Amino acid sequence: MMKTSSPAALVRGPADHEVRDQIVLAATEHFSRYGYEKTTVSDLAKAIGFSKAYIYKFFESKQAIGEMICANCLSKIETEVKAAIDQADRPPEKLRRMFKAVVELSLQLFSQDRKLYEIATSAATERWLSTLAYEERVRIMLRGILEEGRQSGDFERKTPLDETVMAIYLVLRPFLHPLILQHSLDYTEDAPGQLSSLVLRSLSP
Amino acid sequence: MMKTSSPAALVRGPADHEVRDQIVLAATEHFSRYGYEKTTVSDLAKAIGFSKAYIYKFFESKQAIGEMICANCLSKIETEVKAAIDQADRPPEKLRRMFKAVVELSLQLFSQDRKLYEIATSAATERWLSTLAYEERVRIMLRGILEEGRQSGDFERKTPLDETVMAIYLVLRPFLHPLILQHSLDYTEDAPGQLSSLVLRSLSP
């Protein structure tokens, strides 16, 4: 979970190096305390006791560091959503829990870790790889539930799977996308229930 | 359509006055050409040949003028959406057209009248009355279609009407809300079709 998942091309030098972890650690600390913008690369360098230039031996850019931290955040949410899904055994309930968990966990990050949430907002708005990958993984989760539900006979099988995945993803998206979520706060109470009910009705065989 | 629909409490002085119309006209012109921010109240005053102070005999604030222009924009969209709906005779097709029209018309305003679109964006973000009223009217349109569909037997009748209205509204909202729409441009091609299909499946009796 705290595993440094890799947004590939943005990292440099030795893939597995103690200093890289130190940087990520320091960045997580600084970004979440002072915010991404207010933290300078020199701050991070000072924190780990090296020069700024050395940081660039490990990351292409400051944003690359931000991506890493953001990816960790999102992958933490993803893990917890998966856990929520696994608590249910039937696909319809899994879908309900997925909706509920996505909204709750995003909201939790928003209220408890505002500074990190702001990184996620930038990431989503500027389409960083970390976000694109996360979105894709959410669609895959969704597809998993749908496939299971089709197999178990809980869900209809006529509509092309890809289209169903996409449509449901679009329904969920306003609560996944950090920027949009901020403009949907009025609805976070009831939306997960109402929307998952609507979606489940649409999936009935 | 060009009718000065009234966001009530924000206007002042004589309700029906030639000068008020002049102001609205000049504001529409200036706002759509130079943008809301770049247009000063003095500009509008100059355009109609009165002093700035006189403008304030008719409107509470610059924003009030913006609200009026925004309300006109939105009510124009609303009218055209209604027209699109009326072209269909069966509720399911009405709903399809509503989704399609909402997205198309919002998108059209976005690409053809960017400056006015920016006002709509502020209005939605800052919850101006003009926007709240528009959203409510959209929900009412939706409810109309649903009621008709329930009566005609096209739609299921078990789910509470209010909940259905709200859920479908939430599905449509990312494409209604100007700010959110800007972050959904990737989906505007397929979303109306896919989402209205999903919604219709959820409505099947």
Place this chain on the structure above:
DNA sequence: TGAGTGACCATAATACCAATTGGTCACTCA
């Protein structure tokens, strides 16, 4: 009397320059 205004104020926007910042590179020295 009331349509219309000039002068005025607090705040917000702008323009400007100095200080920072992200990022690189030739270089050191262990």
Place this chain on the structure above:
DNA sequence: TGAGTGACCAATTGGTATTATGGTCACTCA
């Protein structure tokens, strides 16, 4: 040789002095 750096540059940012703007009000004069 390669882990690590100081010095450097273009581009942002921060701070600030100044101007422009939204908004009001006492006032005019037809």
